[in-house]
Amino acid sequence: MQSPLNTFEPFIATLNSEALSFVCPAVFLFLISDYPKIDTESLYLIHRMKKIEWAAGQHFFFAAAVLSYVFAIFLTSSVTTMPRTFLSNDWSHAITDYAVEFPDKVFSFEANLITRSLFNQISPLGAALCASLLVGAYILVVALIILFFHVINLRKAGIIVSAFVVAIGSLLAVAKTPLMWGFPMAHSVVSFHFTPYFREPIFPLWGSFLYLFGLATALIIAILACVSRAKFDINQVG
Numbered sequence: 001m002q003s004p005l006n007t008f009e010p011f012i013a014t015l016n017s018e019a020l021s022f023v024c025p026a027v028f029l030f031l032i033s034d035y036p037k038i039d040t041e042s043l044y045l046i047h048r049m050k051k052i053e054w055a056a057g058q059h060f061f062f063a064a065a066v067l068s069y070v071f072a073i074f075l076t077s078s079v080t081t082m083p084r085t086f087l088s089n090d091w092s093h094a095i096t097d098y099a100v101e102f103p104d105k106v107f108s109f110e111a112n113l114i115t116r117s118l119f120n121q122i123s124p125l126g127a128a129l130c131a132s133l134l135v136g137a138y139i140l141v142v143a144l145i146i147l148f149f150h151v152i153n154l155r156k157a158g159i160i161v162s163a164f165v166v167a168i169g170s171l172l173a174v175a176k177t178p179l180m181w182g183f184p185m186a187h188s189v190v191s192f193h194f195t196p197y198f199r200e201p202i203f204p205l206w207g208s209f210l211y212l213f214g215l216a217t218a219l220i221i222a223i224l225a226c227v228s229r230a231k232f233d234i235n236q237v238g
Helices: 009-016 023-032 040-046 051-077 079-084 124-151 155-175 178-182 184-188 205-229
Strands: none
Touching: 009 051, 009 124, 023 051, 023 124, 023 155, 051 079, 051 124, 051 205, 124 155, 124 184, 124 205, 155 178, 155 184, 178 184, 184 205
């Protein structure tokens, strides 16, 4: 196209393309799969504090991990391309006119990173903000599932359930079945909420915010309610 991109477009493409939507939560799950980590030093601290205080600390840790992860995606996608981008709240011609200029590539990988259902319905800044919050809430839910199963003494099951939620949600989203809205995956992708041309959304964005943040809140409450029965012993070290 010989045309610069909007500064936010690489970041939006990373979080919201159908091709990459499975990658972000899968990598995050891999990174945190051994948390909360229990070692001899952790046991020393846990036995000298209230379990609910330990759980609160884990919540803060996962929140910081989510923020760091999303910010790292922004740095590696948008900041590294800044010499070839412009800063505004308008979509670039490289995004809006690519399919018109190259109709034979309308179904290509690059043409579907940011689709009409996104750039016809929402501004780049709005898309970036919504994507950050929704993907952040999604991967926080994944982390909280792991923590919940940890405090009910089923640590291995937590990894399995988290992987199941990510994998099945992604498969249903690829199939475009209405069942996909029962999983966090579909709610985290802004473009899934809209059609290419009609203003009426397929699923309202506010509903996805309510779903994801409500699910995260429910998991936090469940963790705090169950942590008093959590077992911490030397067999968990390693």
